[in-house]
Amino acid sequence: MALVAFLATLVSLPVLGAETRHTIMLGGNKAGLQVTNVAADGAREVSYEFTDRGRGPKISARIKVNEAGLPVAVQASGNDYLKVPVKETFTLEQGVARWKNDAESGEKKLTAPAFYVSLHSVPEEGALLANALLKADGQKLALLPEGQATLQRGDEVTLKSASGTRRVTSYEISGLGFAPETIWLDQNGAFFAAVSNWSSFILEGWESSVPELMELQGKRSSARTQESARALTRTPKGPLAIVNANLFDSQTGKSIPGSTVLIEGNRIKAVGLDGKVAIPAGAERIDARGRALLPGLADMHVHLSEHEGVQHLAAGVTMVRDMANDPDALLGFKRRFDAGEEVGPRIFMSGIMEGPGPFAGPTKVLVDNEAKAREAVDNYAKQGYQGVKIYSSVKPELVPVIARLAHEKGLHVGGHVPAYMTARQFIEAGAEEIQHINFVFLNFFFDEVQDTRTPARFTTVAQRASQLDLNSAEVRSFVQLMKDKHVVLDPTVTVFNTMMTRQPGTVGPGYAPIAGRLPPQIRRSLLSGGLPIPKGSEQQYQDSADALLRMIKLLYDSGITLVAGTDDLAGFTLHRELELYVQAGISAPETLRIATLNAAKVLERDADLGTIAPGKFADMILVDGDPARRISDIRNTDLVVKDGKVYEVDALYRSIGVLPR
Structure with a gap:
């Protein structure tokens, strides 16, 4: 003192x-x-x-x-x-x-x-x-x-x-x-x-x-x-049986009431109807009371920061893909999460590769020739990364080189469409995934935006997206290219919807349902607006936000694989991302498949994750409601099981100052 x-x-x-x-x-x-x-x-x-x-x-x-x-x-x-x-x-x-x-x-x-x-x-x-x-x-x-x-x-x-x-x-x-x-x-x-x-x-x-x-x-x-x-972590002393559950099968998109799931250690031992699964004597039982039991959700676009692990897990997110981070910090998160020293989801990693220059993103991994690209790819592969993320200042001529080097190491290739390159060229150069729905639209606005490193990548889409004819030959040809090349889209549409529609002084629909539960200064930050909207352009920006959803529905209907990512407030934002997919016209069961099985398949881990099935990791969530019928029920997660360990959602939220539901 x-x-x-x-x-x-x-x-x-x-x-x-x-x-x-x-x-x-x-x-x-x-x-x-x-x-x-x-x-x-x-x-x-x-x-x-x-x-x-x-x-x-x-x-x-x-x-x-x-x-x-x-x-x-x-x-x-x-x-x-x-x-x-x-x-x-x-x-x-x-x-x-x-x-x-x-x-x-x-x-x-x-x-x-x-x-x-x-x-x-x-x-x-x-x-x-x-x-x-x-x-x-x-x-x-x-x-x-x-x-x-x-x-x-x-x-x-x-x-x-x-x-x-x-x-x-x-x-x-x-x-x-x-x-x-x-x-x-x-x-x-x-x-x-x-x-x-x-x-x-x-x-x-x-x-x-x-x-x-x-x-x-x-x-x-x-x-x-x-x-x-x-x-916060409870490890069952023996087998754990969840009974009387409304089990969502992400493989078929169907819900199966009256289901039992038996967990032993960190794996699922058996799945079946109540009374049909042999539950060992002394096993712990959790009565789901008819609540929905789903595979843990996946957020396929995060940038982990300190203390975000609890936010993700409390929202039912049991696995994330980090799309750019400090390697030492990210590997530290992964080690601690895996060891149970810190509460958090499973981490999959995509390493950023950026070009040097005044618009370079916040990373020290800067490449401008094949030798540097090879060094970066080799280092990411050695550290256990699953992919590389090409960023906006990478020279277009280097993209096919990076893609070849990454593929040689078995790494997935995605990212931003670099400056002075179209999304079509990005795909033809070897990219297997596009991050952010705005880059799909910018493919058709190359006449106005060639340098995608400036705010024009947001404002031009806000001004022009609603005017793009989705039935045009140009759009249909591009969608066919995505399908032929099996390109995955990570839309992060919530970010753009917020940018184009949020007005200062109001909490947008994405966060309104949970704003009252947040710590006061976090809640207050949600009052800031989005993009600078010229007076009289409010409806135009709203129409463009709606056009993004129409494009997502077109891509889904055309057989393009979608994965759910956020690039925003940890945990809570994924719920809104899924609501927007349903608003776009994708059914709730298909949206849940996108957030579970699709992610596991893109990560090539569907043998272990993405469905509730015998032999797979015990990653699942218990939800008060039925999100396969009402997607917004996904906000009502009560219990999370990750790697066989049990977490009470209310306790997770209380630990970070968030009020329970």
């Missing part, structure tokens, strides 16, 4: 005219900068900008805090990640807090100290919150507009670099998301860093310290997740 009191005398002491610069890193590459200056009145003036494949925020903020470290005046303007203009203000005067931004406006008479969290925040605000919590009684503060934050001290370490030595301390802030967020302050309480495997913010000149800070955070996170895994 003495140290906390001492720090409280040091933190947030602004120095007039002082400037600090923090490097913003994505995937280990420098992507932008935060510059903070101290004005004459002590306010912090912050300029924050980074570029991520043509996207990225640019925000200028002015933040003034009082002696308790609480914001009393905030002004911010600029644009958000999708380049939508933003403006935000907050004031605290005579005990009354008032705030306004593009999604919210509110007023509250305060009866206790509270910290306003900007909807369009800059990294510096995390340090201000940490400082305010250090000064607060019990290191606890109410948040505005809602919520509560608490602070726990972490590690202290002396770092060394070309810039000298620096003593820094980590603090874990709970109440902002699904898990504690770590921020590093220096010996004077100033913002030093916030790091993760995906994005990092660190004092300029200290970029080389990111791995060391990540390792320290990882040790603390590992201790927490192991403790959580022990509390």
